[in-house]
Amino acid sequence: MLIDGTASSAGPESGLLTEARSLLPDVVALRRRIHRLPEVGTYLPRTQRAVVEALDGLGLAVTLGRRLSSVVAVLDTGRPGRTLLLRADMDALPQQENTGLDYASEVPGVMHACGHDAHAAMLVGAARLLSARRDRLAGRVVFMFQPAEETAGGALPMIEEGLLTPAGGTAVDAAFALHINARNETCTVHVRPGTQYAAADLVRITVRGRSGHAAGPHRVLDPVPVACEIVQALQTMITRTVGIFEPAVLTITTIRAGRAFNVIPETAELTGTYRTLSEATRRTVREGIARVAEGVAAAHGMTVGVELPEGYPAVQNDPAFTALVRRAAAAALGPSHVHELPHPTMGGEDFSYVLQRVPGAMVFLGACPPGSVPGTVPDNHSDRVLYDERALAAGVALHCAVAEDFLRGGGSGGGEEAEEEAEEGERGAAAGVARTDDSG
Structure with missing residues (x-):
């Protein structure tokens, strides 16, 4: 399998990854469009417009936020089944970019230094790929495009506006998100059951x-x-x-x-x-x-x-759902690309509000720039942070693999097998080594 330009021992490339890689030029183009015109906080009109335009024609039920520039898009297969939420944040940070990229921020004092531009682009890619594969699915997928993760906290207002019971009233059963990380090896996935963020x-x-x-x-x-x-x-x-x-x-x-x-x-x-x-x-x-x-x-x-205003609560990954993510990531990207986090990160994340209400998990996706040594490059929230855009295909494939596995019946409440996988993950975490970003 070829993911990041090097061969792995996982065998032939998965079909999901092949299809995700075919979308990579469009995913990268969207990421760069958002990167050039970053926006901070709850009001992201340009970013919202870019996402809505990219979702056009996919046959999704799209709802825009009333109090903030959110986008909720629902893929309904028309067949009964479970509902999974996939989430991406979209907001930038109030800092001057110094990357030297030819698509660097054109907005003085604002940049995408935490990869939220990549998150939004990957989730659009996943929406395209899952829409194309809807005949193989049963149930629904909710795509959550969220403003204000870095500032006021956009997840809670979205929940209050009906995020978890969208377009038809069927409640979300589980939720998944990923966060890109420049300091981890590109195209690797880093998971842990239990506490992920402080x-x-x-x-x-x-x-x-x-x-x-x-x-x-x-x-x-x-x-x-x-x-x-x-x-x-x-x-x-x-x-x-x-x-x-x-x-x-x-x-x-x-x-x-x-x-x-x-x-x-x-x-x-x-x-x-x-x-x-x-x-x-x-x-x-x-x-x-x-x-x-x-x-x-x-x-x-x-x-x-x-x-002492309370901020975001801790992110708690459901062990059974984390076992599903580990399994799906190994199938989509190859077992050698899946690693256990040895400990939580002390960063904060308002995806925690979603996971307080439904089981799910959040993972890290490595995107260390080509030619760089993992752990030595500028980290998330640096004005010089760079990401390997090849990792975006892995992110698209991972979203889709998790969705397909869950809609087939895996994940939360997965019984003894899921519990055994979760216990194996915890044992692996005790011996593993991984870097995490402390964003938030």
């Missing part, structure tokens, strides 16, 4: 002092050193209250205070994020942040405001 929550701390002249700090209450002390104390809190075998990350990313060199400001603001894998640790960190910030401020005679 819960991603926000931190905002405002230290309130009393302003005055910089030459007389003893006559005021200077919030700046207190804010710095809080940053240091929070790191100590993490290491002394969270068990060493329970992952937790707390990062303060901004400090804002004052505008003049000779004025001690009234307030200093800290913002950041904390990532956890369990609800117990999430609660421990949340309580610890408030306790430390309030205690340090009080020790210096100041007050503090602590805001």
Whole structure:
């Protein structure tokens, strides 16, 4: 089998992969169209239009979002069966692109640095391929094109607008998504049952002092050193209250205070994020942040405001459905292209809202650029990130393989065989090595 320009031992190329590769020029063209004109947040009119135009003529029931620029397209085979949701996000990041690509972003200060352009293009390719093969299928496939994964969280509004009971009222039975990753070997799939992404929550701390002249700090209450002390104390809190075998990350990313060199400001603001894998640790960190910030401020005679808005919950992959994905990926791409993730990523993903409601899984798709060594290239969210576009054919084939397997009756609730496969995957994960991106 030839996927990435090198032969594997998997035997003849699968029919799905052959058909997906025939679509690759169109998939790449769509990806580059979206890449040139990236959009941020919930309002993505150009991206939405590009996706809708690419879906035209496939015989899908297409619905546009009311509150955001989402697209939901439903493939109904006309035969009774289960319903699978396939998801792609579409939004970009607010950063300047420095890749040097001839199709680089034409929008100043905005770029597709997390591969969402590729996600959207691959899902359109999957819609085309599954539509062409609908006579072999029974049931329905829902294609979810989502804005605002990087910002406000577009999945929840889509759910509230009826995503999981689309066009006819039949509920979605399971869901699948993939995320491209520049640091993993191209065309490889990385899976794990259980927790895949961390819960991603926000931190905002405002230290309130009393302003005055910089030459007389003893006559005021200077919030700046207190804010710095809080940053240091929070790191100590993490290491002394969270068990060493329970992952937790707390990062303060901004400090804002004052505008003049000779004025001690009234307030200093800290913002950041904390990532956890369990609800117990999430609660421990949340309580610890408030306790430390309030205690340090009080020790210096100041007050503090602590805001801890909840972000995305952890992504939990259903073990039985993950076993289906592993099986489908091996059949479509070859067993040598399927790897177990040894541990979750501390990135955040709002696909978690979908997986809270229906079983499913999210996996990583490697796309390390040609001629590069995996693990050494710029990562997702870098202004220089590059992806091997040959991997897009593998992504199209994977979406379709998962859909066909699930609609045939595999996946969630798959019985003892699925449980045994899931247990094998967990054992493999303990010995495997894989890189993951910490997007989100």
